[in-house]
Amino acid sequence: NAGVTQTPKFRVLKTGQSMTLLCAQDMNHEYMYWYRQDPGMGLRLIHYSVGEGTTAKGEVPDGYNVSRLKKQNFLLGLESAAPSQTSVYFCASSWSGNNQPQHFGDGTRLSIL
Amino acid sequence: DQQVKQNSPSLSVQEGRISILNCDYTNSMFDYFLWYKKYPAEGPTFLISISSIKDKNEDGRFTVFLNKSAKHLSLHIVPSQPGDSAVYFCAAKYNNNDMRFGAGTRLTVKP
Numbered sequence: 001n002a003g004v005t006q007t008p009k010f011r012v013l014k015t016g017q018s019m020t021l022l023c024a025q026d027m028n029h030e031y032m033y034w035y036r037q038d039p040g041m042g043l044r045l046i047h048y049s050v051g052e053g054t055t056a057k058g059e060v061p062d063g064y065n066v067s068r069l070k071k072q073n074f075l076l077g078l079e080s081a082a083p084s085q086t087s088v089y090f091c092a093s094s095w096s097g098n099n100q101p102q103h104f105g106d107g108t109r110l111s112i113l
Numbered sequence: 114d115q116q117v118k119q120n121s122p123s124l125s126v127q128e129g130r131i132s133i134l135n136c137d138y139t140n141s142m143f144d145y146f147l148w149y150k151k152y153p154a155e156g157p158t159f160l161i162s163i164s165s166i167k168d169k170n171e172d173g174r175f176t177v178f179l180n181k182s183a184k185h186l187s188l189h190i191v192p193s194q195p196g197d198s199a200v201y202f203c204a205a206k207y208n209n210n211d212m213r214f215g216a217g218t219r220l221t222v223k224p
Contacts, residue, residue, distance in 0.1 A: 004156070031210070042117065042202060042214030043157070050210065058211070090156055099145045099164070102212070104156030 002026050006091050006105035013081045013112045021076040021108050023091030031094045032074035033058075033102060034066060036087040043090060049074055081112045116140045117205050119215035126222050132190040134218050136203030139184065143205040143213075148177060148188045151200045151217070160201075161188070193222045 007022040023032065030051050035043040045058030049068040063085060065077045074093075078085060088109050092102035118137045126132045134148075144165040149157035163170040163177045163186070170177050176189045190197055203215040 033210075035214075040216055042115075042119075042204075042216050044214070045210075045212065048210050056210070059213075092156075099162070099206070101147060101159035101162065104149075104158070106154065106156045 004091055004093055004103050004105035006089075006108050008108060009106070010109045011111070013078075013110065015081060015083060015112060017081050017112075018077070018079050019081065019110075020078075021089055021091075021110075023074045023076070023093075023105060025072055025074075025091075025093040025103070027093060027103065028071070029093035029095055029103070030071075031096060031100075031102075032068065033092040033094075034064070034074065034076045035090045035092065036060065036085075037090060037107075038087050046076065046089075083112050086110060086112045115216075116143075117203055117213045117215040119201075119203055119218050121218050122216070123219040123221070126193045126220065128195055128222055128224050129192045132188075132193045132197065132220055132222065134188040134190075134201050134203075134220065136186050136188075136215055137184060138186075138205050138213075140205070140207060140213075141184065142207040145206045146177070146179060146186050147204045147206075147212075148175075149202045149204060149214075150197075151202060157202055190220075193220075195222050195224050198222050 033048040034046040047066040052071040094100040147162040148160040151157040200217045
């Protein structure tokens, strides 16, 4: 019973490099989300998806792109990484957005030098 | 613009006593509130929620109180157990997809 799985768990990048974070859920959830968590701050929504083939911007979308080609997967891309994107990234999923609690993965710790 | 605030970064409580975690919000449009619990190196896990049409919701040892006029909610844990030691996040929603989180309160329950 995996729930929400994030890959990789840790990564170090150099400024300007690109990478993709993968999120997979096995609960058949419609909604998926990407958050970042920085010290002294709560989780902030980057992008979200309300279904396969759809994406939308959250609170802090700049510098990130996402894709939801399959219902179970939600990818977060950094085209040109910047030190300000050093953070812990969490993926979450839910049945719907309608007051359904979100289920979170264990996070990806990303450092950009 | 932090719309959800947890002003106490940490709280220490003796085992068996009550833990009270507080959360304030500024956006009167929020209509659903949640508490999440987070252990180190894990993702947040859902604990309890409350709709804005209620002022109290209880689930076992956990009770959430909502005071809309004061824009304040609190989480009560009674009795507190060492396994409750974690970071607790308050979150609030005002549409289906936009959830705002507080910065978290680290609870330590001492045996």
